[in-house]
Amino acid sequence: MSSTSTTPAVALEATGLGKRYGRKAAPALDDCSFRLPAGRISALVGPNGAGKSTLLALAAGLLHPTAGTLRVLGAAPGELRDRVAYLGQNKPLYPQLTIADTLRMGAELNPSRWDAAYAARIVEEGALHPGQKIRGLSGGQRTRVALALALGKRPALMLLDEPMADLDPLARHDLMGTLMADAAEHGTTVLMSSHIVSELADVCDHLLLLGGGRIRLGGGIDDLLAAHTLVTGRGTAADLAPHTVVESRPAGRGLTALIRREGPVDPAWQTEEPSLEELLLAHLRSPDAPALLTPATTTAPLAVQA
Numbered sequence: 252m253s254s255t256s257t258t259p260a261v262a263l264e265a266t267g268l269g270k271r272y273g274r275k276a277a278p279a280l281d282d283c284s285f286r287l288p289a290g291r292i293s294a295l296v297g298p299n300g301a302g303k304s305t306l307l308a309l310a311a312g313l314l315h316p317t318a319g320t321l322r323v324l325g326a327a328p329g330e331l332r333d334r335v336a337y338l339g340q341n342k343p344l345y346p347q348l349t350i351a352d353t354l355r356m357g358a359e360l361n362p363s364r365w366d367a368a369y370a371a372r373i374v375e376e377g378a379l380h381p382g383q384k385i386r387g388l389s390g391g392q393r394t395r396v397a398l399a400l401a402l403g404k405r406p407a408l409m410l411l412d413e414p415m416a417d418l419d420p421l422a423r424h425d426l427m428g429t430l431m432a433d434a435a436e437h438g439t440t441v442l443m444s445s446h447i448v449s450e451l452a453d454v455c456d457h458l459l460l461l462g463g464g465r466i467r468l469g470g471g472i473d474d475l476l477a478a479h480t481l482v483t484g485r486g487t488a489a490d491l492a493p494h495t496v497v498e499s500r501p502a503g504r505g506l507t508a509l510i511r512r513e514g515p516v517d518p519a520w521q522t523e524e525p526s527l528e529e530l531l532l533a534h535l536r537s538p539d540a541p542a543l544l545t546p547a548t549t550t551a552p553l554a555v556q557a
């Protein structure tokens with residue numbers, strides 16, 4: 252059932268990727284180079300306008316880059332539509348169809364991969380009846396049907412653009428649980444944008460942080476957290492050299508700083524590992540902090556496994 256045997260080790264590979272929506276517009280994505288390892292559940296995070304939706308739409312083949320290249324499961328974007336599911340912020344469904352008709356359409360469009368039981372389960376867990384018309388559903392209920400349609404085809408790669416934004420908290424929690432357990436079981440690669448960091452921390456094992464159209468952080472969440480330390484103590488940011496100070500703030504007579512370690516930290520500083528939220532907030536507040544991509548995410552030294 253799993254498609255990992257034919258899935259390359261790298262799900263997405265961007266090289267100098269850029270996208271401008273108009274000649275005079277600032278680039279929505281600018282010189283992005285990164286790898287997204289296959290089989291990971293990745294959070295795509297960044298402030299409004301950072302380029303998250305643009306990246307997901309490029310990966311789905313709905314937009315074309317204006318610079319650089321993007322490979323998706325080793326192919327051009329859009330080439331492997333049956334293996335890639337994209338769910339954007341607009342969920343195009345036919346209002347006149349029933350839920351059952353919609354899922355039948357999914358089965359017809361994906362004859363070799365359709366998992367009818369899985370699609371039906373996603374719908375049933377929302378207490379929806381197959382005979383209900385799409386036009387009579389709430390926004391959150393439509394989201395659930397759109398997810399069933401996208402996931403029923405058992406994609407190797409799921410591109411989800413704020414997929415749960417209009418679901419109530421309980422539905423979000425339950426649906427996210429179903430989706431992630433299933434992705435883990437099938438080795439599916441997920442790239443999911445969201446602004447709800449606490450939710451991402453529970454389910455994601457990989458992170459891409461975008462800011463101003465550039466990659467700011469990329470890598471396994473544990474590796475990224477381990478590369479940073481929160482320090483508190485008396486002294487100035489200059490005293491923290493040779494570490495990279497991502498962000499520092501006054502605290503009492505000294506300061507609290509998030510640093511990227513270069514060797515051991517002077518024991519005069521109190522240290523602790525940051526939470527994912529602290530890591531993200533410090534980088535979001537310091538847009539000029541240097542980018543960090545862990546080795547599995549950088550395009551430089553890693554050999555692609557065919």
Ligand SMILES: Nc1ncnc2c1ncn2[C@@H]1O[C@H](COP(=O)(O)OP(=O)(O)OP(=O)(O)O)[C@@H](O)[C@H]1O
Nearest residue numbers: 272273278279297298299300301302303304305306
């Ligand atoms: N269709 C479009 N035409 C022109 N500019 C666009 C278009 N779509 C996005 N942009 C611009 O590209 C930049 C990146 O937008 P994008 O939607 O990718 O950001 P985002 O990170 O998804 O933001 P949000 O968190 O608000 O959804 C923004 O400056 C936006 O104004």
